[in-house]
Amino acid sequence: MQEDIRLSVFSEKKDKQLVYLPEKCIGCGTCVQACPKGNLAVGAVGVIARGLLDADFLEIKESEECIVCGICAKVCPTGALELRQEGKTLNDISYISKAMKPTSVNENCVHCGLCEDICPQGCIEVTREISKDGSLKLVGKTNIDTDCCVHCGWCAAVCPVNAISVEKPFAGRWTRGEDICQTCHTCVEVCPANALFNKKAKPGERVEKITHRPDACIYCGACAVSCPVNAIDVRKTAILPKVEKKGVLEKKLLEVPVPEALLRTCLETDEAACLGCGNCVIVCPVNALNSRELAAGYLNEMDEKTLLEVKNGRISVVDQDCCGADGACAMICPVNAIWLVKREVK
Numbered sequence: 001m002q003e004d005i006r007l008s009v010f011s012e013k014k015d016k017q018l019v020y021l022p023e024k025c026i027g028c029g030t031c032v033q034a035c036p037k038g039n040l041a042v043g044a045v046g047v048i049a050r051g052l053l054d055a056d057f058l059e060i061k062e063s064e065e066c067i068v069c070g071i072c073a074k075v076c077p078t079g080a081l082e083l084r085q086e087g088k089t090l091n092d093i094s095y096i097s098k099a100m101k102p103t104s105v106n107e108n109c110v111h112c113g114l115c116e117d118i119c120p121q122g123c124i125e126v127t128r129e130i131s132k133d134g135s136l137k138l139v140g141k142t143n144i145d146t147d148c149c150v151h152c153g154w155c156a157a158v159c160p161v162n163a164i165s166v167e168k169p170f171a172g173r174w175t176r177g178e179d180i181c182q183t184c185h186t187c188v189e190v191c192p193a194n195a196l197f198n199k200k201a202k203p204g205e206r207v208e209k210i211t212h213r214p215d216a217c218i219y220c221g222a223c224a225v226s227c228p229v230n231a232i233d234v235r236k237t238a239i240l241p242k243v244e245k246k247g248v249l250e251k252k253l254l255e256v257p258v259p260e261a262l263l264r265t266c267l268e269t270d271e272a273a274c275l276g277c278g279n280c281v282i283v284c285p286v287n288a289l290n291s292r293e294l295a296a297g298y299l300n301e302m303d304e305k306t307l308l309e310v311k312n313g314r315i316s317v318v319d320q321d322c323c324g325a326d327g328a329c330a331m332i333c334p335v336n337a338i339w340l341v342k343r344e345v346k
Helices: 030-034 045-049 071-075 114-118 154-158 186-190 222-226 246-253 279-283 285-290 328-332
Strands: 008-013 016-020 040-042 058-060 081-085 124-130 138-144 170-176 232-239 265-269 308-311 314-317 338-342
Touching: 016 058, 030 040, 030 071, 030 246, 045 186, 045 222, 071 081, 071 246, 114 124, 114 154, 186 222, 222 232, 232 246, 265 314, 279 285, 279 308, 279 328, 328 338
Parallel strands: none
Antiparallel strands: 008 016, 016 081, 040 058, 124 138, 170 232, 265 338, 308 314
């Protein structure tokens, strides 16, 4: 880990600190599931992942309420939370991120570069050149940055010589409500493992809204946390690494639904800039869930909208608290007349 990595001290008690490393966080909310005080908040994962809001996925509600027990750090699959004592990070095998075997490459590697090309986190670097000993082969190095690896297994799956070993953090179950999903692609853009995508359909074939790649999924739950209409359910069914006192962590995580994403944003609008085109109203997944006709483009035939509507040719927010913080409205607006800002967590 680099020395200049950004961090936040969430809480301090005597000689212990709970430290948050935002660059390593994937917004999965696993720590929120495990916190015995319910003192951590995750939300706005979609709009943050899309670069539309400058904020962190995670924050602490009341630092004074935190008992610095470290359970959140123990269950974090990426090491984005650390428990430190007298300034030193505690990193024994009671922490999932430390108990997991690091993704590694052995001497069978031919440095073809497929793993580098496919890694969703960009944490593999391959250097290669043609051998100068007269043989027809590539020589070089394959380096894996284990600090940013999320253990998705893509690299091992594409390796033609089985030179890469990966251990996943969780086994689990992923389901999606076909009638609820609005194909807003928030989950696709949030997924740290590139485990979700839109399947291309052949002529006459029914198109799935979102398709799941089970072999790439790490069952972290970030997709479910970010879904603005709660169409996705992710359950962890096992902790895979040999973690010390695994039973305690399993009681906190297994078969538990992802935490409720707190509304950490507000919609703001510029009525003077608004063109009244209604694109934001139509694309909003919360609006679309309420009315299929609206999602199909029948903007002016619907009297009531759930979240956004156009009145007198200008955008209007109907119910701020219904927002799923996905940012689809801001992305489609041609004149930047609608955007999201951070608000304080209560």
